[in-house]
Amino acid sequence: MSEIISQSGLRQLVADRIAAGTIVSGPTQVKPKLVLYAVLGSPDDLLLEGFVRPDNSIKECVFPKQEELYGYRIQGNNIELTDGLTNDDLTNDDAPVPKQLVVAARPCDAAALPILDHIFNWDFKDEFYNRRRAATTVVTLACDSHGENCFCTSVGLHPAAERGSDAMLFELGDGSYEVRCITDKGRALFDGKTEESDKVGRADAGPEKKFDPETVRAFVDQHFEDPFWSQHALTCVGCGVCAFTCPTCHCFDIVDAGPSAGNARYRTWDSCQFPMFTAHASGHNPRAGQPSRQRQRILHKFSIYPNKFGEILCTGCGNCTRNCPEGIGVLTVATEIDHG
Amino acid sequence: MDNANANANVYKPDLMEVVSVRQQTPDVKSLSLRFIDPERARSFSFQVGQFGIFSAFGYGESTFNICSSSNWKDRIEFCFRKVGRVTEALWKTEEHDVVGFRGPYGNGYPMDVWKGHDxxxxxxxxxxxxxxxxxxxxxxxxxxxxxxxxxxxxxxxxxxxxxxxxxxxxxxxxxxxxxxxxxxxxxxxxxxxxxxxxxxxxxxxxxxxxxxxxxxxxxxxxxxxxxxxxxxxxxxxxxxxxIENRMKCGIGKCGRCNVGPIYICKDGPVLTMEQLQQLPADY
CATH class of the missing domain: 3.40.50.80 (Nucleotide-binding domain of ferredoxin-NADP reductase (FNR) module)
Known part of the structure; x- marks a missing residue:
């Protein structure tokens, strides 16, 4: 037996959650040819078919683009730290964290969350991330198609992978979905909302395997200085869109919004593709050119992170290649390494 | 590490009063600081070779070695060259001004291992x-x-x-x-x-x-x-x-200070040449 929910039932569930004050995010058509995960104002904004995947990722729900870490008041030479200026910030340890629901995430987005858990919790615990993560329920829609830039199967995932999801939806082809609850959060969300059925949903078979991550790891470990990186970086414009649209890229900066912005310290997304990322105060820069920055991104994903945390820092979503103005990304670099 | 309260905001700094300012060279100053919170002043300890993230409120944070001895219990000191936004602001600080401090971070010098040596x-x-x-x-x-x-x-x-x-x-x-x-x-x-x-x-x-x-x-x-x-x-x-790679968080998360697999803020900044020879030249 299986549990199913109709598409209208799913939209009603979303409407109920929005009405209850939950921040609900999901794929939505922002403009022609652009689908993004965004906060849904209405269940009708939820886009469920006709696209491969959104051009951004769900990491924004647990790791916002910019986030206030704390505020401060300056009075003469006295400083007072404050909990923050905005109402939705988490700088006050006791402030309630708004509940979040991500609906129709892709498996390659959901899988990024348990991977990110490592970095935000080894040794020092990052409560900004952890509190948002605990307040978030992820409902994943198994893929019914894949695009030319998709490569989840090369990094150990697939279109029906459950990792990081609280519940999975599978299309039944008749306007309804099979629901498979994975965690208590998922079960609580769908409790009483589904019907029993004998229908079983299916997912896309996924892209063929395009490269072996172990081959990529061996190459980057042994080719720190190599003309390969220069060739790949020739057309890179250093815009950082690869990192910003990546579900697992998590590098950040800490900056002050000064007096004109109300005095607060923020963390903001950053990218290893920017020259300032590693520039020393002396003017020296260990990664002075784009080739070394391209190398760093592959090295981090296939060697550094796996060495430290046992997992590749990539879920095969293909966003870096898909969004790059020059078509460079993990897929193109890793494929070229593997096909050497 | 100094992370006793598991739910604490790990990015919030200690407030420190500037006890004295010394101009070392035309563009280098050193600041001597004391914790404003007496309890923190009492409980604070570090190892020489560790670093702190110091901040000028309204301008930002920068990473500096704590250049005082760990035996000096009444103050910590750091020294900086005026080269950018944060250090320009620190340059203007005077006695009794308040700056921010996070730390101590990193490994420090193994002073016990060095015992008995020249x-x-x-x-x-x-x-x-x-x-x-x-x-x-x-x-x-x-x-x-x-x-x-x-x-x-x-x-x-x-x-x-x-x-x-x-x-x-x-x-x-x-x-x-x-x-x-x-x-x-x-x-x-x-x-x-x-x-x-x-x-x-x-x-x-x-x-x-x-x-x-x-x-x-x-x-x-x-x-x-x-x-x-x-x-x-x-x-x-x-x-x-x-190793003095650029840092932001100081606690192994922000992703920029690594030399190969080594996060300098966590496994450094103090390394032996033997360790460094095993690593790529990413510093």
Missing amino acids: LVFLGGGIAMPPIRCAVWYALENRADYGEITIVYGARSVADLVYVDELDEWAKHERVRVVRCVDPGGETPDWKGEIGFVPHVFERAQVQSKDPVVLVIGPPIMIKNTLPILDKMGVTPASVYTS
């Missing part, structure tokens, strides 16, 4: 502060260490920092201080050596059996020092340095 400190320019804390610590625990040699140089006489302390150290027994400036950087009354730190160190003919060496300075200085140490028979495992 110590050789080689520093260039603004690299003196991270050496200074170890020198003071060794002098305050004098019986634990052998002969101490300090070779310190800068571009010019005006660029030397902690000059008065160099004189003070030289008064101690079994301490030799060699000062130098780059050719052309001397003044008419300059009494120290003229030359680059590695050459001056070689000329100094330091006789030492199995010393521990701490060398901090520009990459070229470190590079030219290593062959000399090799000739002296000092193994890379006995040569230490402090």
Whole structure:
């Protein structure tokens, strides 16, 4: 037996959650040819078919683009730290964290969350991330198609992978979905909302395997200085869109919004593709050119992170290649390494 | 680590009052700070070689070595060159102003491992502060260490920092201080050596059996020092340095300070040359 929910039932569930004050995010058509995960104002904004995947990722729900870490008041030479200026910030340890629901995430987005858990919790615990993560329920829609830039199967995932999801939806082809609850959060969300059925949903078979991550790891470990990186970086414009649209890229900066912005310290997304990322105060820069920055991104994903945390820092979503103005990304670099 | 309250905001700094300001050179100052929270002042401890993230409110945070000795319980000190937004703001701070501090972070010098050894400190320019804390610590625990040699140089006489302390150290027994400036950087009354730190160190003919060496300075200085140490028979495992990659979080998350698999903010900043030789040149 299986549990199913109709598409209208799913939209009603979303409407109920929005009405209850939950921040609900999901794929939505922002403009022609652009689908993004965004906060849904209405269940009708939820886009469920006709696209491969959104051009951004769900990491924004647990790791916002910019986030206030704390505020401060300056009075003469006295400083007072404050909990923050905005109402939705988490700088006050006791402030309630708004509940979040991500609906129709892709498996390659959901899988990024348990991977990110490592970095935000080894040794020092990052409560900004952890509190948002605990307040978030992820409902994943198994893929019914894949695009030319998709490569989840090369990094150990697939279109029906459950990792990081609280519940999975599978299309039944008749306007309804099979629901498979994975965690208590998922079960609580769908409790009483589904019907029993004998229908079983299916997912896309996924892209063929395009490269072996172990081959990529061996190459980057042994080719720190190599003309390969220069060739790949020739057309890179250093815009950082690869990192910003990546579900697992998590590098950040800490900056002050000064007096004109109300005095607060923020963390903001950053990218290893920017020259300032590693520039020393002396003017020296260990990664002075784009080739070394391209190398760093592959090295981090296939060697550094796996060495430290046992997992590749990539879920095969293909966003870096898909969004790059020059078509460079993990897929193109890793494929070229593997096909050497 | 100093993360007792698991739910704490790990990015929130301690507030510290500026106790004194010293201008070291035309563009280098050092600040002496005390914790405003008396409980924090009482419980705080660190190891020489560790670093802090210091902040000027309204401008931002920057990473500096804590250049005071860990035996000084009433204050911590750091030293900076005026080069950017944050250090321009720190430059303007005066006594009784308040700055932010997060830390201590990183591993520090293994002062216990160094016990029983002669110590050789080689520093260039603004690299003196991270050496200074170890020198003071060794002098305050004098019986634990052998002969101490300090070779310190800068571009010019005006660029030397902690000059008065160099004189003070030289008064101690079994301490030799060699000062130098780059050719052309001397003044008419300059009494120290003229030359680059590695050459001056070689000329100094330091006789030492199995010393521990701490060398901090520009990459070229470190590079030219290593062959000399090799000739002296000092193994890379006995040569230490402090890697000063750009950092933001200081706690192993923001992703920029790594040298290969090593997060400098967590596994460094203090590494041996033996460790460094295993790593890619990402510093």
